[in-house]
Amino acid sequence: MLDLYELEQLAAFGECGTLSRAAEQLHISQPTITRNMKHLEDEFGVPLFTRTKNRIELNETGKLAVEHARRVLREAEQAVQQVRAFDQRRRTIVVKSCAPAPLWELMKLLENKHPGMTISSSVAQNDEVLRSWEGGECDAAVLPFRCEGAREFMRENLYVCIPEGHELAGRKSLSFADINGFNFLLRSELGFWDALCRQKMPASRFLVQNDEFTFNELIRSSSLPCFTTDYIPHDSPQYFGRVIIPLSDEEAKVTFWLLSGRGVLQP
Numbered sequence: 001m002l003d004l005y006e007l008e009q010l011a012a013f014g015e016c017g018t019l020s021r022a023a024e025q026l027h028i029s030q031p032t033i034t035r036n037m038k039h040l041e042d043e044f045g046v047p048l049f050t051r052t053k054n055r056i057e058l059n060e061t062g063k064l065a066v067e068h069a070r071r072v073l074r075e076a077e078q079a080v081q082q083v084r085a086f087d088q089r090r091r092t093i094v095v096k097s098c099a100p101a102p103l104w105e106l107m108k109l110l111e112n113k114h115p116g117m118t119i120s121s122s123v124a125q126n127d128e129v130l131r132s133w134e135g136g137e138c139d140a141a142v143l144p145f146r147c148e149g150a151r152e153f154m155r156e157n158l159y160v161c162i163p164e165g166h167e168l169a170g171r172k173s174l175s176f177a178d179i180n181g182f183n184f185l186l187r188s189e190l191g192f193w194d195a196l197c198r199q200k201m202p203a204s205r206f207l208v209q210n211d212e213f214t215f216n217e218l219i220r221s222s223s224l225p226c227f228t229t230d231y232i233p234h235d236s237p238q239y240f241g242r243v244i245i246p247l248s249d250e251e252a253k254v255t256f257w258l259l260s261g262r263g264v265l266q267p
Contacts, residue, residue, distance in 0.1 A: 126191075
């Protein structure tokens, strides 16, 4: 039976050219690698080396054995990685959501129901979420439209958050048409909300912030409007001195639908 450790030494010998250099590369003694090369030769049952008084070299058969050794080592490494990945996948619930709020709610449910599982989550655009679900790449998916097998999960409405002195601050409601052309603060990783705002407000420019602390500081200190939803309490400290106005467009009133498999949310 071929030994992977000995095959590794054979591959190192083929790369280094001498047993002493191969032994140094692998941090083993030269007598050890000499003994293992003899054992490996016995396992193949054919001569692999040309030996002289002070030197050992690979013969043509030995060079072919080195090629096969390298291939076997690569395949062994791939096998280990694939088995580990398979085991990790069995212990991981993968979630894709089109928006942050439903993802946060779903994460709470999954963490309570599967305390021993790893949960991998991300926010993506609708087409990526749907593609991942249809391709079997995720165990749960949230979309802003109904599709086969989905159940209603939660609702969320979009609001505009405007400084009290802003020209639109006195309005009871606003539409995308009303705010198109105004520059807005915008959080990153909003999924479909980001795409919707950009689609409905082509004349606006968006200052996108990745960091939550920086985003909240800008809300408190700048005159730029931003968005919020009814998922976030409107009396949060970052909204002091601002007016929260609902958007009247139907597109701003979203029902999220949940797809789930692998029994992740079944009783």
